[in-house]
Amino acid sequence: MQALDDVRVLDLTQVLAGPYCTMLLSDLGADVVKIERPGGDLIRPNPPFVGDAGGEGDGKDGGSESDAGDGSDGDSVEEEAYGGYFQSVNRGKRSLEMDLTGEADREDFLELVEEADVVVENFRAGTMEKFGLEYETLRERNPELIYASIRGFGDPRTGETDRQGQPSFDLIAQALGGVMEITGQEDGPPTKVGPGIGDLFTATLNAVGILAALHHRDRTGEGQYVDTAMYDAMISMTERSVYQHSYTGEVPTRRGNSHPTLFPYNAFEAADGHVVIAAFGDNHWQALCEAMDRPDLAAEYPATADRLDHRELLRDEIGDWTAEHAAEEICDLLEGSVPCAPVQDVSDVFEDPHVHARDMLVDVEQPGADEEVTIAGSPIKLSETPPEPGERAPLLDEHREDLLGDGASRAERETADTDD
Template sequence: MKSLREREGRHTSRPLEGLRVIDFTQMLAGPYCSMLFADLGADVVKVEPPTGDIIRTAGPFHAGHEDTELGGYFMSVNRNKRGFVVDLKTPDGIAAVMDLVGTADIVLENFRSGVMDRFGLSYERMRGRNPQLVYGAVRGFGDPRFGETPYDDWPAFDIVAQAMGGVQWMTGEADGPPQKVGVGIGDILPGAHLAIGVLAAVVRARESGVGEFVEVSMLDSVLSMTERIVHQYSYAGEVPIRQGNTHPYFEPFGAYETSDGWIALAATTEKFWAELTLAIGRADLSAAYPSNSARTENAATVRAAISAWAGTVTTAEALKLLGGRVPIGRVNSAADIFQDPYFKARGMLVELIDPGSGLSAVVAGCPVKFLESPDATYFAAPQLGGND
């Protein structure tokens, strides 16, 4: 019997094929946004200055190939794009860009407010050339077109957005200092939010014939992710504190050390709690703390009991015992991820060939799947100067 994915009638193109994106973005937030468009089939033209995107030199690189200007950082978020090198400080460069704008559905950039305007490439000028154009921008602290703020001229990086948006305050152990999240969520989340906003504007532009300026602030995006601390302060007047891996309203909910690693485990419903206590030989806990509120009030006792059990088993033994019965997972390192068959089956470890070195480069794949469309295909990020 054919699977659903093998049946006839599937589309022959990726969902965004036919959409053209002119991409001026650099670093991480903007390139992550344009990467999503490229992965979904859009024709993304990455516009770089003659010196290239600054992250070309950031690495990591294959040993002995540090001069390729095509390291892991750049490859990861610039795959599936075509390259175009132009000097925006010259009249010819501006003219070449305006020619591209005339063919585009979308323009993306993540400079500080006013930079593109000073180049003579403002949204207003581009819209004069292409009235249906959707112009998307990631700003650290917003664009003055939506109102002035005290931080309009401030530069921003991921750690600043995490700090000011409340994430850093909430991350870490209760008795420790604020910690940033280990990955660049202050860049990646704004990039994903911008992709959603730009697609919404494209839908409307195709109906109305009128383009749009779409902007996402890194700080706004991070604040939206900290929704719990906002409503917690509003409802209860509480300034939430750091809790490490635990949760203020659910128990058990945390990370536990096994004899050879760590597991993450949550059993907050009565069904999951009963399954957990039965499996680990502590049915007495289910009777003593039958409700989530009772477990939350006696969190120290609950956590101590689970920690004591976890220390007696390996991670593999814990997963075999509880997998499928309660929410549980290994706390994976990068090496663990490469060994887990799940990520291979889901197409989430994508192998590219680095054209600079000829060596294999593995990057994280696209998480968005379409049943009726072809699987995503991937090609390497563009080499600097290889105008396509």
């Protein structure tokens, strides 16, 4: 048994934010039915593919919302040809290709809604209304339905603004929400965080909201609307900036790898890379000075305020010491007494025994290739109902017969209708 194995999710999302949200639910056991636009999710053809050396440089930017799904034929893709982007956020789902502008597919979708627990979509505000499939219509067919949306700026039902209807991507959310302003080197430009946190954090919050709504429904029998906006999520993520501005009136900006109120809490160059050291507690500071063989620093700067007042001088002293040692040697010296770690790249992550012991790398089948590929595992660990993220992403329309009892694809049905 898995925690959500009695939950069916109709997943109308594409690209990154929505698929990541529904993948979390799938990992926890939910039956996630991916309802795909004609031609499939926009990221099905995105690289990399097995053997590619070029990575994802030519792919589409990850994003929360889409105005696709309106019946236009996007770039079609051979069923076996999806790449790593699609594989990484759509594992364990079932696929059904539908044109929601068509009456037959709309009716099929509404029949699925009657038996579903959750619907998730990440269209622009107003798109589902164009299909005649907005929350109010679906609720009439299934009053217990949980309807969840992920948008750049939220849905008017939960707070109307003049930004709604505008497209949004991770970069936009990070810029508006203040993340970029506090990320980067002090003398450098605003910098986005590497992973698409505007998508991923919003998606995670949406999954939390869905689980809360399911719990409420279990107690009351009442469905509801769940809405998370990328802009809102980034404000939540930059909470430190909010309270700093409220308490002090200052506008926080970039500080590189340092922390405004903690020191040492920074990255330092080692002889063969970089390490991070978090020795802001008095006990940690004393242990760091001992490892450096610098009792004078421990004596002269014993309190947090002393270290903050002289952080530039002390940063140089620590940097001079770390530069003389390999990262592994530094961590060995500090292990058990000072929080410390090397700055790893992904090849280091692949070799880390901790990562394998925690099942954070999962091998899955890759259609069209003679080898398995590796994607990130589930960080959610449950003792009695552990997630099982080991199934590959679906081929386009792979599960039509299972879901609708009709072996014909959407395109074949349209051709048959035309011939008649």
